[in-house]
Amino acid sequence: MNTASRDIKIxxxxxxxxxLAAAASLFQAGFQNVLILEANERIGGRVFxxxxxxxxxxxxGANWIHGQDGNPLYQLAKEQDLLDESTAAxxxxxxxxxxxxxxYFFMEGGKQLSPDSVDxxxxxxSKLTSKAFESExxxxxxxxxxxEYLDVSFAETPSGTSEDGLKIFEWCKRSECTDEAASSLYEVSASQIGYYIALEGGFFNSLGSRGYQAILDALLRALPSGIILGNTEVKRVQWNPQGIEGNGPNRAVQVICETDEIIDADxxxxxxxxxxxxxxxxxxxxPALPKSKLDAIERLGFGTVDKIFLYFSERFWPEDCAGIQLLWDKGPEDKDVYSSQDEEDTWKETWYKKICGFDTVARHPTVLCGWITGREALHMETLQDSEIVDTCVRSFTGWSVPDVTQVLISRWGHDPHVLGSYTFVPHWVNGxxxxxxxxxxxxxxxxxxxxxVLFAGEATHENFYTTTHGAYLSGVREAKRLINYYSD
Ligand SMILES: Cc1cc2nc3c(=O)[nH]c(=O)nc-3n(C[C@H](O)[C@H](O)[C@H](O)COP(=O)(O)OP(=O)(O)OC[C@H]3O[C@@H](n4cnc5c(N)ncnc54)[C@H](O)[C@@H]3O)c2cc1C
Structure with missing residues (x-):
């Protein structure tokens, strides 16, 4: 980079x-005039x-680091001793x-299934989904x-005709929706999923007692203080502003904030x-974005995944229990149910059936976390906490459930600065x-x-979309684009 480039305003x-990754990479490369505008008071976005x-x-938001080999966040966490490999975590x-x-898997009516039949x-x-992930x-x-692919393939197996087998299979599809952030697997492309790359080294790498915030803090330490303007929502980006009044003398882009403040940038x-x-x-x-970009924004899917944390006055599940999974007689990922409900709004009455189950939570011995996705998650977000809690504790385990004394529910779909959780590739879309x-x-x-104007964020990464490392690497990618642009 030549000396004049240091003044380039980004x-x-x-x-x-x-x-954060883009800004840190630019600073590291010698760019000194970098400013981050963040709509929220806090940093981190979908990491909270x-x-x-x-x-x-x-x-x-994000909880685990997915994969180790080639994962810069795993690397950073390891170097800075931020991981926790203990069983408690x-x-x-x-x-x-x-x-x-x-x-523990429970059917409607309270019957508990044997681990063997579930397994x-x-x-x-898992074998069937692996074929899709491995493009086979x-x-x-x-x-x-x-x-559809899973239904067709499952029907050809002996379990495909067993009543319990079908209910467990419906749970599997519901659970897979949390990974795909889709409303339903009937909306996800079977062939395109093969472009997502799962890094070697485990899906659930846990962070220590400061969680993901510790990684954000490590990135912040790489940035000079004062370069992040919080509570600063960008309203418009004018990227060809010749003739626009107030245009800075040499800068090519104007960023207009909600407050109408104008910031010039290169x-x-x-x-x-x-x-x-x-x-x-x-x-x-x-000017407006080119059609190909607008099409991409429209065609790629962005689904909602939410978490419901219930803090009970005491633990009511056995000590060895890692979570309670819920099987319905006719769950939302049953093809007939999905097809019939697609035409009407009846699914709203049974939104809670989309919850896969309630898992125990690291460091919180009396807390359970329920996961819910898609349109049911969006609907859940409109309800009062008390209504959600009442519905959730209508347990069918047969165990008596103590009081829920505290509750925390994410509402990512209605968060105005996110409006969903993560990206998926819908059926018929070339991801x-x-x-x-x-x-x-x-x-x-x-x-x-x-x-x-450059674009980063998890949705822009063709192999690691949905993940924190995908987001991080996309920021590094765009910083490199500028670094190369200015290299002598
Ligand atoms: C419930 C949930 C669980 C997840 N679990 C995992 C997990 O375990 N592991 C994993 O790898 N990933 C997980 N993810 C995904 C991961 O959190 C995201 O992929 C990643 O954090 C996205 O980072 P990003 O920088 O692309 O976007 P964001 O984090 O969304 O950052 C974008 C930022 O832009 C700001 N912004 C928006 N509009 C404006 C504006 N107009 N002006 C100024 N600022 C604006 C936002 O406030 C936000 O801070 C999870 C996500 C969710 C929601």
Whole structure:
């Protein structure tokens, strides 16, 4: 980088992992005029470590580091001694690929299923999903939604006709929705999921007692103080502002805040979530975004995943129990139920059936965490906490349930600065093409070779979308784009 480039003014919109990583990389490379504008008072975006109940943390957003090899956040956490590999910290959510006999599965009516019968169906489900993740689908399955592919394949197995098997299978699909952030697996592409890369080294790497906040703090230490302006929501990015009154003398872009304050910049890196782009992309940029980018914003999916934390006056589950999973006679991921409910609003009455179950929580011996996704999660977000708690404790374990004394519920779908939880590739969408279009800098045209607006954030990463490391790496990618642009 030449000396003059040090004065290049770069505005980063958003202080989540993508924005912080971009700013840190730019500083490291010698850029000194970098400013981060963050709409919230706090930094972190979808990483939100809180202490609502006791001195111990709860993660309302991201909880685990997914994978070790090639994961910069795992690397950073390891170097700074931020990981916790003890059993107390190793609480995980119950997903089909990691079910153990400590996960208690209950049917409607209170019958508890044997771990063997659960394991049999969950193992089969994991094998089937692995084929999709590893791009090993048969030709006839490639055009199906993930839900349809799983149904067709499961029906060909002996468990596919057993009543209990079908209920466990429905739970598996419901649970997989939390991973895909989809309303339903019938909305997710079976073939495109193979472009997501799961890094080696375990899905559930746990952080120590300061949680994800400790990683955010480590990134903050790499930045000079005062470069993040909190409570500063960006309203518009004018990226070709010739002739616009008030344009700074030499800067190519103007960033206009909600307060109408105008900040001139040479480059802007936009890291707002896909949810925010879906709502605001048409009004946020002037000139308007190119069609290919608007199409990508529309076509990629951005689903809602929420957590319901219930703090009980005492533990009412056996000590060895890792969580209570719920099987319905006809659950929302049953194909017939899904198809019939799709036409009407009846699913609202049974929104709670979308909850997969309640898992125990690290460092909180009397807390359970329920996971819920999709349209049911969005509906749940509109209800009062008390109504949600009342519905949740209508337990069918047969155990008597003590009082819930405190509650914490995420409402990511209604958070105006996120508007959802993470990205998925819907059925019939070419994920790689759309992720690429979303990540492409502006302008596209060769007549104006100066890069003005760049895009980062988990949704822009074609292999690691949905994850914190995907967000981080996308920020580094866009910083490198500018570093290369100015390299002599
Ligand atoms: C419930 C839940 C659980 C998750 N669990 C995991 C997990 O275990 N592991 C994992 O790897 N990932 C997990 N994720 C996903 C992970 O949290 C995200 O992929 C990642 O944090 C996204 O980072 P980002 O920087 O791309 O976006 P964000 O974190 O959304 O950051 C964008 C920032 O932009 C700000 N902003 C928005 N609009 C404006 C505006 N107009 N002006 C200024 N600022 C604005 C926002 O306030 C936000 O701070 C989870 C997410 C959720 C919601």
């Amino acid at each position: 505005v980063v919109v958003g202080a989540g992992f993508a924005g 470590t809180t202490k609502p109940f006791t001195e111990n943390i709860i993660e309302l 190793s609480k995980i959510m119950c997903l089909p690929h990691c079910v153990t006999p400590c996960d 049999q169906v969950c193992s089969l489900f 689908l048969k030709e006839e399955h490639r055009a199906l939604s993930l839900g 480059h802007v890196i936009v890291t707002v979530s896909l949810g925010v782009l879906k709502k605001q992309a048409r009004t946020m940029f002037e 790689v093409k759309e992720h690429e279009a979303l990540a492409a800098p502006l302008p596209f045209c060769s007549q104006d070779p100066k890069i003005k």
